[in-house]
Amino acid sequence: MSPSLYGMRPSSRFVRFAPAALGLVLGLLALGPALGPGFTLRYDMVFVPDPVWGSYGGGFPRAVPSDQVVALLSAVLPGQIVQKAVLLGIFVLAASGAAALVPSDRTAARLAAAAFYAWNAYLAQRLLLGQWALLLGFAGLPWAVRAAARGGALRLAAALLPAAVGGFQAMLVTAVAVLPVAAFRSADGWRARVRGVLGSAATIAVLSLPWLVPALRSDAIADPAGVAAFAPRADGPFGTLGSLLCLGGIWNAEAGVPGQGSWGTAAVRLVLTAVALIGFVRQALRRRLQGDESYVRGLAVAAAAGLVIACTGAFAPRVLQGLMGVWAGFGPFRDGQLYIAPLALALAVGFAAAVTWLDRAALGRIAFAAAAVPVLALPTFALGAFGRLGSAEYPDGWRAVQAIVNHDPAPGALVSLPWGAYRAFGWNGGRVVLDPATKSFARRVVWDDALVVGVPGGGRIRVASEDPLNRRVGDLVSGSGPLTAAFADEGVRYVLVESRNQNAFLSRLPGAIPVWRDAELLLMRL
Structure with a gap:
C-alpha cells in the first residue's frame, strides 16, 4: 500500500503542510496584480458587487451552481475578497492534492508534484480565459482520484465538492478521471x-443535479460550428499534438502566456513532459509488478481518454459534429482541450517519480531544486501573466443601476446592449470581459450569447446563440426599426446600454423612460 494514499504519517508539520504552502506561494506569484483592490475581470471571469441569486436564462446552465455559491459567500464577505480567496484556493488545493497522490514519503517528490500541477500551461490558459469554476474541478481532481482509489461513497462525495461547485465542465472533466480509477483500482x-x-x-x-436537471429541461441548441471554433490549436512550434502534450493547445490565442510559443520555452516544456511521462510509465510498471496498481492504471486510462477527446475536435471534427447532430448533449465535448486535465495530473505524478529517483541517488539538493523546474519552464505566468490579469473597481453607475433594477418588484427581463457578449472597459484597463450585466441582476438578462471566433489564416466562425429568447431579441436588434413594442412583446422591462452606444439606441426606443444616465451607462424602463 502507498503510504501517502492510505494515510501517510508525516514526521513533521513541515512535511505535512509544505505542499499547501508551496501552492499558496505559487498562487501569490501567479496572480500578482490580480490580488490588488477591486475585482479581477477577464473573459469569463466576472465577479460583481452584491451578486444575486439570478436566473441563468434559457441556454445551457454554465454558471450553475458556481454563481449561486459566490452569491452565498458574498453575503458574508465582500465579493472581491471571495474572488481572491477562490483564486488562491485553487493553487493551494491543486498543489496539496497532487502531493497527497504521490506514492512516496519523500518531501522533494511531493513538492515536485505540487509545483508541476499548480504551475502549468493548462492552469495558466484556463485562468487567463477566466474559467475559475472549471479550475475548481481541476484543483480538486487529485483528491477525487485519491478518494476513488480508496473507495467509499462519502469519501468520494467530499472530494468531489470543488467540482460540484464548479458546475458541468468541472464535473465532466473529473468524471473522465474518476470512473476509470474506480474501474481499475485494486x-x-x-x-x-x-x-x-x-x-x-x-x-x-447526484452532485451534478443542480446543473443536470436544468440542462435536461433546457431548450438550448448546440451549434455544430462550435467544433471547429473550439478545437485545440497549436500554440507553439510542435503542432497541435505537441501543444496538447505540453498541456497547452487552447483555442483562444489571447489565453496564452507571453512568449509561450517561442522555440526555447516550448522545447523546455516538451522535455519536461517527456521526463514526466517516462517517470509515470516506469512507476506504473513497477507498481504493477508489485501487485499494487492503486490509482495508476486508471489514471493512465483517463489521461489517454482525455487526449483522445481533445484530438477528436482537432483531427476528426466530423465525428463530433455528427454526435452533436444526434444529441445536443455532446456539445460539452467540443472544447476538447478541457479534457487533458487527467494528463496534467499523470505528468505531475510522473515528474515526482523522476525526482524520487534523484533523491534515492543521493542527489537530495538537486531533488529539492526540481520543484522550481515547472516555474522556470513557464516563467511568464508570473505576475498575472505579466499584467494580463489585474484588478479594477466598478464605477458608481454600475452599483446604482444594479440597485434600481434589483429593487423593482415588477417582472420582466433586462436587455443588455450593444448586442455583443464581451466588453473592453477603460476602467478595467481595456481587458476583455464578459458583459457584467449577465451576473448583476435578479431577473432574466437577455444578451448576445453567440460567439465569433477567429481562425488561423484569417476568417471567422460564428457559433450560434444557445438561448431561443436571445436569438429572437438579437434578430430584433440587428434590424433598423423601433424596438419598444417588440421588446415589450418579449417580456422586456429594462434596457441597459453602454455609454458609447447610447444615442444610437435612444432613437429606437421611443416612449422608454430613462431612469439612470451617466458617462458609462444608460438604463431605460419600458
Whole structure:
C-alpha cells in the first residue's frame, strides 16, 4: 500500500503542510496584480458587487451552481475578497492534492508534484480565459482520484465538492478521471469493481443535479460550428499534438502566456513532459509488478481518454459534429482541450517519480531544486501573466443601476446592449470581459450569447446563440426599426446600454423612460 494514499504519517508539520504552502506561494506569484483592490475581470471571469441569486436564462446552465455559491459567500464577505480567496484556493488545493497522490514519503517528490500541477500551461490558459469554476474541478481532481482509489461513497462525495461547485465542465472533466480509477483500482474481483464504478457514477450524478436537471429541461441548441471554433490549436512550434502534450493547445490565442510559443520555452516544456511521462510509465510498471496498481492504471486510462477527446475536435471534427447532430448533449465535448486535465495530473505524478529517483541517488539538493523546474519552464505566468490579469473597481453607475433594477418588484427581463457578449472597459484597463450585466441582476438578462471566433489564416466562425429568447431579441436588434413594442412583446422591462452606444439606441426606443444616465451607462424602463 502507498503510504501517502492510505494515510501517510508525516514526521513533521513541515512535511505535512509544505505542499499547501508551496501552492499558496505559487498562487501569490501567479496572480500578482490580480490580488490588488477591486475585482479581477477577464473573459469569463466576472465577479460583481452584491451578486444575486439570478436566473441563468434559457441556454445551457454554465454558471450553475458556481454563481449561486459566490452569491452565498458574498453575503458574508465582500465579493472581491471571495474572488481572491477562490483564486488562491485553487493553487493551494491543486498543489496539496497532487502531493497527497504521490506514492512516496519523500518531501522533494511531493513538492515536485505540487509545483508541476499548480504551475502549468493548462492552469495558466484556463485562468487567463477566466474559467475559475472549471479550475475548481481541476484543483480538486487529485483528491477525487485519491478518494476513488480508496473507495467509499462519502469519501468520494467530499472530494468531489470543488467540482460540484464548479458546475458541468468541472464535473465532466473529473468524471473522465474518476470512473476509470474506480474501474481499475485494486479490488476483490470484477464484481467489486463494477460496484465501485456504479457507486462512483451515482455519486457524480447526484452532485451534478443542480446543473443536470436544468440542462435536461433546457431548450438550448448546440451549434455544430462550435467544433471547429473550439478545437485545440497549436500554440507553439510542435503542432497541435505537441501543444496538447505540453498541456497547452487552447483555442483562444489571447489565453496564452507571453512568449509561450517561442522555440526555447516550448522545447523546455516538451522535455519536461517527456521526463514526466517516462517517470509515470516506469512507476506504473513497477507498481504493477508489485501487485499494487492503486490509482495508476486508471489514471493512465483517463489521461489517454482525455487526449483522445481533445484530438477528436482537432483531427476528426466530423465525428463530433455528427454526435452533436444526434444529441445536443455532446456539445460539452467540443472544447476538447478541457479534457487533458487527467494528463496534467499523470505528468505531475510522473515528474515526482523522476525526482524520487534523484533523491534515492543521493542527489537530495538537486531533488529539492526540481520543484522550481515547472516555474522556470513557464516563467511568464508570473505576475498575472505579466499584467494580463489585474484588478479594477466598478464605477458608481454600475452599483446604482444594479440597485434600481434589483429593487423593482415588477417582472420582466433586462436587455443588455450593444448586442455583443464581451466588453473592453477603460476602467478595467481595456481587458476583455464578459458583459457584467449577465451576473448583476435578479431577473432574466437577455444578451448576445453567440460567439465569433477567429481562425488561423484569417476568417471567422460564428457559433450560434444557445438561448431561443436571445436569438429572437438579437434578430430584433440587428434590424433598423423601433424596438419598444417588440421588446415589450418579449417580456422586456429594462434596457441597459453602454455609454458609447447610447444615442444610437435612444432613437429606437421611443416612449422608454430613462431612469439612470451617466458617462458609462444608460438604463431605460419600458
